[in-house]
Amino acid sequence: MPELPEVETVVRGLLPLLAGNRIDGVVVNRPDLRLPLPVDLGQRLTGAGVTTVRRRAKYGLIDTDRGDTLLFHLGMSGRFRLLTADETPARHDHVLFRTGSSRLAFHDPRRFGLLLLMPTIAVASHPLLARIGPEPLEAGFDGASLAAAARNRRTPIKALLLDQQVVAGIGNIYASEALFAAGIHPATPAGQLSADRLHRLAGAVQTVLASAIAAGGSTLRDHALVSGESGYFQHDFSVYGRVGQPCRPCGATIERIVQAGRSTFFCPRCQP
DNA sequence: CCCTACCCCTGGGGGC
DNA sequence: TGCCCCCAGGGGTAGG
Numbered sequence: 001m002p003e004l005p006e007v008e009t010v011v012r013g014l015l016p017l018l019a020g021n022r023i024d025g026v027v028v029n030r031p032d033l034r035l036p037l038p039v040d041l042g043q044r045l046t047g048a049g050v051t052t053v054r055r056r057a058k059y060g061l062i063d064t065d066r067g068d069t070l071l072f073h074l075g076m077s078g079r080f081r082l083l084t085a086d087e088t089p090a091r092h093d094h095v096l097f098r099t100g101s102s103r104l105a106f107h108d109p110r111r112f113g114l115l116l117l118m119p120t121i122a123v124a125s126h127p128l129l130a131r132i133g134p135e136p137l138e139a140g141f142d143g144a145s146l147a148a149a150a151r152n153r154r155t156p157i158k159a160l161l162l163d164q165q166v167v168a169g170i171g172n173i174y175a176s177e178a179l180f181a182a183g184i185h186p187a188t189p190a191g192q193l194s195a196d197r198l199h200r201l202a203g204a205v206q207t208v209l210a211s212a213i214a215a216g217g218s219t220l221r222d223h224a225l226v227s228g229e230s231g232y233f234q235h236d237f238s239v240y241g242r243v244g245q246p247c248r249p250c251g252a253t254i255e256r257i258v259q260a261g262r263s264t265f266f267c268p269r270c271q272p
Numbered sequence: 273c274c275c276t277a278c279c280c281c282t283g284g285g286g287g288c
Numbered sequence: 289t290g291c292c293c294c295c296a297g298g299g300g301t302a303g304g
Contacts, residue, residue, distance in 0.1 A: 002297060002298085003297060003298090006297070034280075034281095034298090034299085034300090058297095058298075058299095073298080073299090074297090074298090075281090075297090075298055075299085076281090076282095076296065076297060076298055076299095077281085077282075077283085077296085077297085092282085108281095108282095109281080109282050109283065110280085110281045110282050110283080110296090110298095111280085111281055111282080112280070112281070112282095112298060112299080113298090153274085154274085154275090155274075155275070159275085162298095164298095164299085171297055171298070172296090172297060172298085173297060174297090217297095218297075220296075220297065221283085221284075221296075221297085240297095260275080260276065260277085261276075261277070261278085262296095263295085263296090274304105275303105275304090276302105276303090276304085277301105277302090277303080277304100278300105278301085278302085278303095279299100279300085279301085279302100280298105280299095280300090282296105283295100283296090284294105284295085284296090285293105285294090285295085286292105286293090286294085286295105287291105287292090287293090287294105288290105288291090288292090
């Protein structure tokens with residue numbers, strides 16, 4: 001499910017539920033996620049107060065007053081869901097967190113997601129996060145940083161956008177959408193793009209991601225807000241998943257190609 | 273270094 | 289209804 005806008009949406013949903021509250025209990029139903037859960041997860045979290053919930057790239061970070069941070073990644077199918085009062089945990093509710101009378105489940109059918117606990121001061125240097133590039137919606141990402149990453153690269157520009165070391169948080173949906181917004185063909189060798197077009201692309205990345213966050217992300221199948229509501233940015237897709245349909249601005253037929261094993265959607269007329 | 277292929281895992285949808 | 293194949297929002301690793 002989750003690219004930057006979806007993770008941001010989840011983080012914003014968790015914030016009012018967790019921040020300022022204490023984790024009163026943790027139940028692990030299945031420890032074998034993408035990486036094994038820490039064996040002492042429950043022991044280290046139980047009784048801890050949550051100070052804040054934040055995001056870096058596609059990772060969510062739950063900071064506690066014990067100096068620990070619970071890092072989560074949603075993989076392809078992960079989400080958090082709030083259980084109703086007398087609800088029995090469902091299949092794929094791998095970990096349950098209780099605060100007061102609320103129960104929150106980490107739910108992930110495919111188990112590509114993960115939960116890790118680490119000292120808060122060690123988050124930025126953790127191997128999963130240490131080499132990740134700039135946040136696209138913060139200073140440090142712009143046409144110049146994209147140009148520096150694109151220089152001498154023959155890799156398709158779409159693959160460059162997916163590279164988390166170049167820019168954080170873009171996935172398969174928003175790569176296609178940003179390239180459409182910038183009018184750039186996804187197969188263009190990155191190093192071939194002019195500074196002007198890379199500047200436009202950086203702007204398109206920011207516009208698309210900000211719009212998606214405002215819409216609560218995109219719900220294709222798995223993504224849900226913590227409340228259970230759907231995001232609705234999928235209704236605003238210009239190209240993603242629209243193969244065979246007309247391009248809204250120009251009427252040409254949207255095409256699908258496969259790059260590095262993943263679908264890319266684009267308009268052949270708007271993205272020459 | 274650069275890039276593609278494959279793998280992890282489960283489930284949904286379409287064709288037959 | 290069942291089966292089989294393809295596809296899926298991520299990312300790490302092994303190869304060429």
